[in-house]
Amino acid sequence: MAAESTQQQGFARADRIKASREFARIKLDGQRLVSGCLIANWRRLEMPASSRLGVITPGRIGRAVDRNRARRLVREAFRLNRTGFSSPVDLVIIARNSIVGKPYSGVEKDFLTLLRKAGLLRLEREG
RNA sequence: CUGGAAGGGCGGAGAAUCGCUCCCCUGAUUUAUCAGGGGGGAGGAAAGUCCGAACACCGUAGGGCGCGAUGCCGCGUAACUCCGCUUGCGGAGAUACACACGGGGGACCUGGCCGCGAGGCCGGUUCACGGAAAGUGCCACAGAAAACAAACCGCCCCCUCCGGGGUAAGGGUGAAAAGGUGGGGUAAGAGCCCACCGCUUCAGGCGCAAGCAUGAAGGCACGGAAAACCCCAUCGGGUGCAAGGCCAAAUAGGGAACUGCGAGGCGGCCCGCCUCAUGCAACGCUCUUCGGAGCGGGGCCGGUUCCGGGUACGGGCUGCUUAGACAAAUGAUUCUCUCCCCGCAAGGGCAGACAGAAAUCGGCUUACAGCCCUUCCAGCACU
RNA sequence: GCGAGCGUAGCUCAGCCUGGUAGAGCAUCACGUUGCCAACGUGAGUGUCGAGGGUUCGAAUCCCUUCGCUCGCU
Numbered sequence: 232m233a234a235e236s237t238q239q240q241g242f243a244r245a246d247r248i249k250a251s252r253e254f255a256r257i258k259l260d261g262q263r264l265v266s267g268c269l270i271a272n273w274r275r276l277e278m279p280a281s282s283r284l285g286v287i288t289p290g291r292i293g294r295a296v297d298r299n300r301a302r303r304l305v306r307e308a309f310r311l312n313r314t315g316f317s318s319p320v321d322l323v324i325i326a327r328n329s330i331v332g333k334p335y336s337g338v339e340k341d342f343l344t345l346l347r348k349a350g351l352l353r354l355e356r357e358g
Numbered sequence: 359c360u361g362g363a364a365g366g367g368c369g370g371a372g373a374a375u376c377g378c379u380c381c382c383c384u385g386a387u388u389u390a391u392c393a394g395g396g397g398g399g400a401g402g403a404a405a406g407u408c409c410g411a412a413c414a415c416c417g418u419a420g421g422g423c424g425c426g427a428u429g430c431c432g433c434g435u436a437a438c439u440c441c442g443c444u445u446g447c448g449g450a451g452a453u454a455c456a457c458a459c460g461g462g463g464g465a466c467c468u469g470g471c472c473g474c475g476a477g478g479c480c481g482g483u484u485c486a487c488g489g490a491a492a493g494u495g496c497c498a499c500a501g502a503a504a505a506c507a508a509a510c511c512g513c514c515c516c517c518u519c520c521g522g523g524g525u526a527a528g529g530g531u532g533a534a535a536a537g538g539u540g541g542g543g544u545a546a547g548a549g550c551c552c553a554c555c556g557c558u559u560c561a562g563g564c565g566c567a568a569g570c571a572u573g574a575a576g577g578c579a580c581g582g583a584a585a586a587c588c589c590c591a592u593c594g595g596g597u598g599c600a601a602g603g604c605c606a607a608a609u610a611g612g613g614a615a616c617u618g619c620g621a622g623g624c625g626g627c628c629c630g631c632c633u634c635a636u637g638c639a640a641c642g643c644u645c646u647u648c649g650g651a652g653c654g655g656g657g658c659c660g661g662u663u664c665c666g667g668g669u670a671c672g673g674g675c676u677g678c679u680u681a682g683a684c685a686a687a688u689g690a691u692u693c694u695c696u697c698c699c700c701g702c703a704a705g706g707g708c709a710g711a712c713a714g715a716a717a718u719c720g721g722c723u724u725a726c727a728g729c730c731c732u733u734c735c736a737g738c739a740c741u
Numbered sequence: 742g743c744g745a746g747c748g749u750a751g752c753u754c755a756g757c758c759u760g761g762u763a764g765a766g767c768a769u770c771a772c773g774u775u776g777c778c779a780a781c782g783u784g785a786g787u788g789u790c791g792a793g794g795g796u797u798c799g800a801a802u803c804c805c806u807u808c809g810c811u812c813g814c815u
Contacts, residue, residue: 242377249685285685295405295714303378303689310377311690335690 242310248285248321257285257323264349267341268330269305271349272323282316284309287325301326304335308342316346317353 248254261274276282286305288298305324330338346352 247685254685287685296712299686299714300689302686307377307690339690 242284242306246281246283248283248323253321254285254287254323257321261321262349264345266345266348268327268333268338269341269345270325270327271345272325273320273349273351276319276321282313282319283321285321285323287323289325292326292328293331297331301330304330304333304338305342307335308339312339312343312346315353317351320351
């Protein structure tokens with residue numbers, strides 16, 4: 232909570248979902264939505280917590296290069312837009328095949344569309 | 359200048375903002391951690407995992423058989439160890455039957471030259487390149503015959519005919535037909551004889567060597583294939599960083615069948631050897647020389663097989679790294695320079711391919727936009 | 742990181758060890774049968790043997806390289 236104010240756009244180790252148990256719990260208890268090249272599973276948290284992200288890039292979508300790039304782009308979209316969240320969530324993003332070859336702007340657009348549909352975004356203040 | 363082939367090299371650069379990972383220093387904090395500063399942070403293939411090495415553990419009295427790999431000669435190359443400092447290079451030493459380079463030899467060629475010809479020399483391509491004279495087996499179809507040779511047609515001789523004999527020149531078959539070319543010789547023929555070519559053996563010479571050329575002798579014996587079995591020589595114990603070492607926690611230490619026969623180890627097998635077992639107490643029955651022995655069922659113990667349980671995208675540290683993780687670090691945006699593309703130009707577009715380290719090293723193979731260098735070949739233009 | 746296996750007709754497989762003709766079943770097509778269909782009967786079509794190279798007179802088969810797919814590991 233002390234760290235929340237200092238890091239606005241960072242993505243430290245504590246902001247990542249790592250344990251396989253947590254992934255399973257979010258998939259079970261949370262909500263699910265599909266949009267574009269992404270699938271989202273998420274679970275709302277109590278207000279004072281900070282949001283966390285986990286990314287899944289299945290081997291099905293491509294080779295190591297494509298999977299690495301997909302994960303980095305999703306992480307970047309999360310990092311740059313996390314201040315706009317309406318409430319803290321545990322978010323798990325699963326990449327689909329169509330993410331291969333997409334530029335960052337396309338991935339970010341899908342990411343924001345997904346969040347808007349899920350009602351996780353605060354009111355858009357500026358265009 | 360353009361195009362092609364071969365070989366080698368590069369695989370965009372700089373800056374700003376936000377962000378990630380590891381290490382070091384300083385400060386704060388009980389730790390966890392946080393802040394500031396400094397430094398390191400993907401490739402030529404990091405890939406495929408096709409070879410080999412190193413390293414680690416396990417095994418190891420010994421012998422035989424088997425299994426796998428390699429197979430002309432010479433000379434080199436790594437991680438590793440030591441030293442040095444410019445901190446990623448230099449020097450020295452060691453290993454390699456992985457590989458590179460050079461040499462030798464064989465095979466092949468609308469290739470060039472020489473020779474009447476067999477063939478030789480040069481050039482190019484290519485080769486897993488010990489042995490077919492240790493043995494076994496194979497060579498379909500065709501063909502008379504496919505391997506200690508052999509007579510279908512033909513040729514020659516004998517014979518009235520039937521037939522008998524000689525003969526590997528010629529025909530035909532085939533991938534391949536038992537030295538070849540030219541001449542002599544003969545009834546016809548044949549290394550039967552001669553010359554040359556090839557082959558084999560021997561001699562001395564040259565070369566570190568594989569081998570080479572020369573001379574002499576032998577009438578020629580040895581079809582192919584060992585990427586068929588095999589023989590010979592050499593090498594190889596097995597398993598692999600999920601190897602292995604230390605530590606902590608949790609769970610389990612259970613069931614079934616078979617069995618006290620033996621079991622395990624020495625790579626797989628055999629011999630042989632070694633190790634551990636072949637047991638223990640009580641109960642029932644029988645026998646008894648009263649020491650005990652046999653049988654039975656079942657318990658403990660031991661063995662084998664199967665099932666169940668726990669647990670890894672590294673439980674932690676280490677192995678493990680001047681890149682060094684474990685939901686896995688190299689990213690995003692913008693600008694400039696060049697690169698390339700479109701266009702007569704102004705100008706516009708655009709960072710482009712293949713691809714992401716998981717212990718280390720050498721090699722091989724595969725993928726790859728574009729650019730640069732060297733050599734060779736072809737075309738065009740100019741002098 | 743390490744190890745094992747498989748690519749043959751549209752599908753499932755055999756043939757490979759021991760080299761000379763590429764086969765079986767299902768499916769497909771044609772004909773017969775039937776008023777029509779199914780079933781049944783007869784017949785037919787068929788393949789770069791994953792790719793490249795080597796050995797051989799000759800390769801699906803033997804050897805090497807390579808591509809793709811599947812599985813395993815305490």
